[in-house]
Amino acid sequence: MARNGGVAWMRTTEKIDGYDLSTSDTEEVHVLAVDDSLVDRKVIERLLRISSCKVTAVDSGRRALQYLGLDEEIQKKETNGFDPFFYCDFQGLKVDLIITDYCMPGMTGYELLKKVKESSAFREIPVVIMSSENVIARIDRCLEEGAEDFIVKPVKLSDVKRIIDYTTTELREGELREGARAKRRGINKRKQREGDDDLSSSPPSTLSSSTSSSPSSSIQSATAPSSPSTLDSPTRRLKMTSSE
Amino acid sequence: MELVQIQRSLVDYTKSLFMEGFLDAQFLQLQQLQDDSNPDFVFEVVSLFFEDSEKLLNELIIALDQPNVDFKKIDSHVHQLKGSSSSIGAQRVKNACIAFRNYCDVQNIEGCLTCLQQVKQECYLVKNKFETLFRLEQQIMASGGSVPTIELGF
Numbered sequence: 345m346a347r348n349g350g351v352a353w354m355r356t357t358e359k360i361d362g363y364d365l366s367t368s369d370t371e372e373v374h375v376l377a378v379d380d381s382l383v384d385r386k387v388i389e390r391l392l393r394i395s396s397c398k399v400t401a402v403d404s405g406r407r408a409l410q411y412l413g414l415d416e417e418i419q420k421k422e423t424n425g426f427d428p429f430f431y432c433d434f435q436g437l438k439v440d441l442i443i444t445d446y447c448m449p450g451m452t453g454y455e456l457l458k459k460v461k462e463s464s465a466f467r468e469i470p471v472v473i474m475s476s477e478n479v480i481a482r483i484d485r486c487l488e489e490g491a492e493d494f495i496v497k498p499v500k501l502s503d504v505k506r507i508i509d510y511t512t513t514e515l516r517e518g519e520l521r522e523g524a525r526a527k528r529r530g531i532n533k534r535k536q537r538e539g540d541d542d543l544s545s546s547p548p549s550t551l552s553s554s555t556s557s558s559p560s561s562s563i564q565s566a567t568a569p570s571s572p573s574t575l576d577s578p579t580r581r582l583k584m585t586s587s588e
Numbered sequence: 589m590e591l592v593q594i595q596r597s598l599v600d601y602t603k604s605l606f607m608e609g610f611l612d613a614q615f616l617q618l619q620q621l622q623d624d625s626n627p628d629f630v631f632e633v634v635s636l637f638f639e640d641s642e643k644l645l646n647e648l649i650i651a652l653d654q655p656n657v658d659f660k661k662i663d664s665h666v667h668q669l670k671g672s673s674s675s676i677g678a679q680r681v682k683n684a685c686i687a688f689r690n691y692c693d694v695q696n697i698e699g700c701l702t703c704l705q706q707v708k709q710e711c712y713l714v715k716n717k718f719e720t721l722f723r724l725e726q727q728i729m730a731s732g733g734s735v736p737t738i739e740l741g742f
Contacts, residue, residue, distance in 0.1 A: 383636050383672040390621045390629060447667065476671050498614045498675045501621070 373511050374398040374437050378408045378444035378456065379474070384497070388443065388474075391504045398437065405444070405451030405459075412439065414463055439469055441511045445497075446475035446482065454486060461490040470514070472507055474499055591733045598724040602738050605721070610714050615677030619737065634718050637676050641711050644669045648704055652697070662700065663692040669707065681710045 375397045379385045385401045392399045402408050409415040442460060444453040451459075453473050461467045470492035475482065483494045495503045589597075605611045622629040644665050651662050670685035684707040691699030725735050 381640075381668060381672055381675075383633060383640055384675050386633055386636060387618070387621070387675050390626065394621055394623075447671075449664075476667075476674060497671065498617070498677075500614075500617050 372396060372398050373440045373508055373515065374400070375441045375443055375508075376408055376411060376439045377401045378403075378405060378442065378448070378453065380404060380445065380448045384445065384499075388499060388504075391499060391501055392443075392508075394501070395504050395508045397508060400437070400439075405448060405453065405456035408442065408444065408456055409451075409459060412460070412463075412466055414459060414466065439466075440515060441470050441472065441492075441507070443472045443474065443495075443507070446473050446477070446486075454482075454489065457486060457489050457491055470511060591728065591731045594724060594727050594731065595733060595736050598721070598728065599736050599738060601721065601724060605717055606738075609679050610717050612677045612679040614674065616738065618676060631722055633676055634722075637672050637678070638711070638715055640672055641669055641681075645704075645708055645711065648707075652700055652704060657695075657697060657700075659692050659695050663689055666692065666707075678710075678714050681707065681714060684710045 373396075375392050377385065377388045377392060377399055379388060379401070380403050382403075385403065389399050389401045400411060402411060406415065442456075444456055446453040453475075457471045457473065460469060460471055467490070471490070472493045472495060473486045473491050474495045474497050476497040478496045486494055493507055495507075602611075618630050618633060647665050648662060651658060651665065666685050666688045670682055670689070673679075673681035673685060684703065688700065688703035688707055691703055728735055
């Protein structure tokens, strides 16, 4: 496990070409793409970038978990005093969507899906499965486990655009709900200072939410950077100390 | 040769590759992903494919040469090759891989060996086709022209 081999398998494109940007920075979807095939990784990365996404492409389920900070093996090693510096760069931007191949050596896309959905911190992240095999049983199993969608390979631009569209919509709705709540809190505070009676919940003009999800879960899925991270793993703590 | 003639040659040549089944619609998807910010995208992906396929074919030759053939391993390699050929639109390679997997399923060594030859042949053929394609594109670029895009529905 060479130290200098650390980032060879992963590339984060944090900058989108100037004229690709049609949305503001806060609305760009950050996708974690997982595929063991080099050819497919290159194609999916390009498909996502051309759809105005930030992309981090990794070559295995294990690397994906490491990036998310979910890899138990590494957490175990770090609590045993293993050098964390090697791993701290691997955790990066907040992930808005995971798109993964199904058939991979080691950990399959299905197993990755399960691990993500089992995690309290990351289960809200939509996971899309890609597979060259159009097997109903496989598709059903993935959807039952909580996959957002299932794409049959080879992946086309229309597939990616469709997925990014509804991910962006969900994120925006999450932000709207968050913004609306903040507004209500702000309005309430002002009213209290002015000595008015309690404000009944006046719905903000921009909100047209039709979902019935609980407030706490939608806060978690919103992109607001100020929301406190519920992830308090040893890796996160170690990351902060090593950057001093 | 005039620029217009080279451009026409490229269009005709590309169309023939579709007609003869060397390429399918996925190749057009790849072309859509190429633009001024990524002018060599197709070339890069296709090159990656041939690097990848060469490694896989070598593995297959070795695997089929073993006293106890590991069909699972062979199937895994062919599955990979099928996947990447499908991703670049190399239809005949993909189809040859499908046939290869069928022989793996029934553990027929002779069938597998024949299929291996076929897959190798298809890779070789489509590689030559791509080389001609890229050469025509380069000639067009060198003459200051732009590469014409192929529309579906011919």
